[in-house]
Amino acid sequence: MSQGNMNLTLKVWRQKNSKTNGQLVTYQLKDISPDMSFLEMFDVLNEQLIVKGEEPVAFDHDCREGICGMCSMFINGRPHGPKSKVTTCQLHMRSFKDGDTIVVEPWRAAAFPVIKDLTVDRSAFDRIIAKGGYISVNTGNAQDANNLPIPKPDADAAFSAAACIGCGACVATCKNSSAMLFVSAKISQLALLPQGQVERTTRAKSMVAQMDEEGFGNCSNTGACEVECPKGISLENIARMNREFFAANIKE
Amino acid sequence: MSKLDSKIPEGSIDQKWSKYKSSVALVNPANKRSIEIIVVGSGLAGSSAAASLAEMGYKVKVFCFQDSPRRAHSIAAQGGINAAKNYQNDGDSTYRLFYDTIKGGDYRAREGNVHRLAEVSANIIDQCVAQGVPLAREYGGMLSNRSFGGTQVQRTFYAAGQTGQQLLLGAYSALERQVGMGTVEMCSRHEMLEVVTIDGVARGIIARDLITGKLERHFGHAVLLCTGGYGNVFYLSTNAMGSNVTAAWKAHKKGAFFGNPCYTQIHPTCIPVSGDHQSKLTLMSESLRNDGRIWVPKKQNDTRKANEIPEEERDYYLERRYPAFGNLVPRDVASRAAKERCDAGYGVGASKMAVYLDYKAAIDRYGHTQAIKNGVHNPTAEQLRTFGKEVVEEKYGNLFEMYEQITGENPYEVPMRIYPAVHYTMGGLWVDYNLMTTVPGMYALGEANFSDHGANRLGASALMQGLADGYFVIPYTIGSYLANEIRTKAIPTDHEAFVEAEKAVQAQIDQFFAIKGTKSVDHFHKALGKIMWEKCGMARNEKGLKEAIEEIKILRSEFWKDVRVTGTADEFNPELEKAGRVADFLELGELMCIDALNRNESCGGHFREEYQTEDGEAKRDDENYKYVAAWENKGNNTYELHKEELNFEVIKIAARSYK
Ligand SMILES: Cc1cc2nc3c(=O)[nH]c(=O)nc-3n(C[C@H](O)[C@H](O)[C@H](O)COP(=O)(O)OP(=O)(O)OC[C@H]3O[C@@H](n4cnc5c(N)ncnc54)[C@H](O)[C@@H]3O)c2cc1C
Ligand code: SF4
Ligand code: FES
DSSP states (O other), X not given: OOOOOEEEEEEEEEOSSTTSOOEEXXXXXXXXXXXXXXXXXXXXXXXXXXXXXXXXXXOOOSSSSSSSOOOOOEETTEETOSSTTOOGGGOBGGGSOTTOEEEEEOOOOTTSOEEETXXXXXXXXXXXXXXXXXXXXOTTOOOOGGGSOOOHHHHHHHHHHHTOOOOOHHHHHOTTOBOHHHHHHHHHHXXXXXXXXXXXXXXXXXXXXXXXXXXOBOOOSXXXXXXXXXXXXXXXXXXXXXXXXXXXXXXX | OOOOOOOOXXXXXXXXXXXXXXXXXXXXXXXXXXXXXXXXXXXHHHHHHHHHHHHHTOEEEEXXXXXXXXXSGGGGOOSOEEOOOOTTOSSOOHHHHHXXXXXXXXXXXXXXXXXXXXXXXXXXXXXXXXXXXXXXXXXXXXXXXXXXXXXXXXXXXXXXXXXXXXXXXXXXXXHXXXXXXXXXXXXXXXXXXXXXXXXXXXXXXXXXXXXXXXXXXXXXXXXXXXXXXXXXXXXXXXXXXXXXXXXXHHXXXXXXXXXXXXXXXXXXXXXXXXXXXXXXXXXXXXXXXXXXXXXXXXXXXXXXXXXXXXXXGEEOHHHHHOTTTGGGSOXXXXXXXXXXXXXXXXXXXXXXXXXXXXXXXXXXXXXXXXXXHTTOSSOOHHHHXXXXXXXXXXXXXXXXXXXXXXXXXXXXXXXXXXXXXXXXXXXXXXXXTTSBOSSTTEEEOGGGBOOSSTTSOXXXXXXXXXXXXXXXXXXXXXXXXXXXXXTOOOOOTTSHXXXXXXXXXXXXHHHHHHHOOSBOHHHHHHHHHHHHHHHSSSSBOHHHHHHHHHHHHHHHHHHHHHBOOOSOSSSOOHHHHHHHHHXXXXXXXXXXXXXXXXXXXXXXXXXXXXXXXXXXXXXXXXXXXXXXXXXXXXXXXXXXXXXXXXXXXXXXXXXXOOO
């Protein structure tokens, strides 16, 4: 089956923990198959390191099918690597050539401190959602779902915004480490739906306040986030969020 | 005599749950505030339970091993969630969902539980829509449905191919709302490694902070395990890399019986293995069987490309064998049929271990309807394809993209190659009607319990069950236990039981580092997976199972002599996490084989080659095996079987036929 034939040079960020400094370390890999995923290539590297008695590279991953948002490698200067609209776990080695040198670093942002090697702490995202990324409805007293017809275009637009996987690539690629794309996707999803109207103004304000508190930077409309987002979350969401935020402040 | 009491309420099937609800003991609001509940797991079951219980006023602590509760494996569910809404007016009802689920489970599930599941199914959809979950809609603004395997109605709600993601994000937002309000304490990147029991009652857990490596003690008046399934015992499965049995297994070793461990579901439509480097398998949602047609060449070892094989030389074997359900037969039936064709030499692709899932007919069909809708009367072939592709893309676009990413082939142009893979585990911790395990105060919800799916789960019903358990069942049933706990003060965690439990965890960690062996954890995991897949997988027989039990014993002792765990205990150390999980899989695997060997019949996902009809269908033995096998751990990898007899009072038990 997949007899691998690619030889690669990897430069991987190694950092013991959040308190120490890190550095790029070079590894040579042989016989990599183009059918491998990028993370399977790391499995091969780690297996070699373990057999040699060295410490394997720590990296985040779980579903390995592009939906949990856990994987997070900054590959050759781009979050999730060279292909657009894929996560690191979905990137396959057929996107690289024999002899390539690949530099792999963690997400870099003040709000995402490194835990170890390529693993970072993204809990700031959860704290932002806890400030308003929901509709306040308790379990057990919802009306029949079809009593609330929602125009298909609205439902579809809300779904597109809700497709965000919370990976943080948008932050990692932004020169200001802004979390606007992530936050705006959630605010948009709820603003587009009738269920989201009641808390519309408070939501935008408190989520944005938490975003600032976590140390994410400002948005300067460079648009790199949209380009790098594996789920195609659109910049329109940021425009919508700005309108929401503006309206919320006027109402005050 | 069996020790098992399922606690199914008296009364007629459609009255049981409503009567139960109106008579179950309640805990008053003031008392709720001093009652602490530990929820391990933040998937659909855990998040929905934690949010609901916190809304009711309990103090809740939630644990998950991922960096955020939103990443629990439920996020990956693709196809949909069932509910008996009858929005399509196609004759659906609570009874029909109940019936389909019992039949789909090959008459190995409890009627009382399944009926309750069907009853609350409709509330789930209402709840999720109220939360802002963007389920798919029709142009009139109403919710849309699709059909799924094992049913003849359209009752599956969905959000493109990302239903689990959207439902989980709904439950996660409800959970985060409670976190924001201070009623839930969220402990991400924490792994539960032991249950603490005092006088046989669950009182808390030991968890490891995965970043610092520190062991922590947490008290709870009740402990809810919502820790998902154990499909990764096979190494290769559609589960996430971290999915594991550890929490359930530790509970099992502390007295919780394990129900039907051998019932595993092999999903028929997954992307085939491409090489030894393979780390996981990717599911292609069952919803694809709605529109896709499955076939192999009629000729053995046919080397032509799919598109070169003319229509009359294709064998649409599911349509041929099961004309009533066709491509929509239940998963176990579809998987075995694919294996049968491949074993007989009709498989396709480089490995010959694959069958085709073809969308050409669907693209044509949708092309015609779209053309009419768009007022194009004499569409060209090109126009038809474009129209048809648009519809398919809207319905299944993300799945097609995923397929192309992984295989490098464009499924709009060439048929997909698929093969069955391990996907779900119907077995799990034995629970009664209250979802309580055999350890008082310890509950199991979602895929972690054995409850509602019998020997085979129908598609789109795991999401339903996880959310039913969390939103609508546990908030009531936990009251019957906690009402008697209001006088129990929080037990300080310097209690001897906590000290002992932590010591046991520490001892195991120390042992891992002391071995200093030569082989990686993955090495052992892969070896175990191979044994399980070959001998306790899609087809099982006595000889193979006996061999497997011996092989697992040997592998387990090698593991404990020769595994190499790098790094240290007091740091972020994924190798250490994996070692603990594989150690538990090495015990569970043996129990699965023991259970499979005990069950001398074929039912649902459990196919014993010795027990089949002449045309290769599963042959049940209701006389001797109409029971839940609940295994008690007797220490040192020995087990005692307890039987819970299943009574079918409403549904007439019959041979399952999809022909
Ligand atoms: C690819 C795929 C597609 C699927 N598609 C569908 C579908 O379309 N429809 C359907 O109905 N079903 C589907 N299923 C099945 C369904 O997704 C699962 O059965 C269901 O989501 C399980 O939910 P859960 O809440 O029980 O567990 P999970 O979502 O697996 O959550 C487990 C939780 O437990 C935590 N955990 C586990 N062990 C520990 C520990 N020791 N310490 C701390 N935390 C721990 C994890 O961190 C996680 O939060 C699919 C499954 C797969 C694999
Ligand atoms: S907006 Fe895109 S890049 Fe940012 S977190 Fe969401 S999915 Fe990731
Ligand atoms: S590992 Fe889940 S998105 Fe990559």
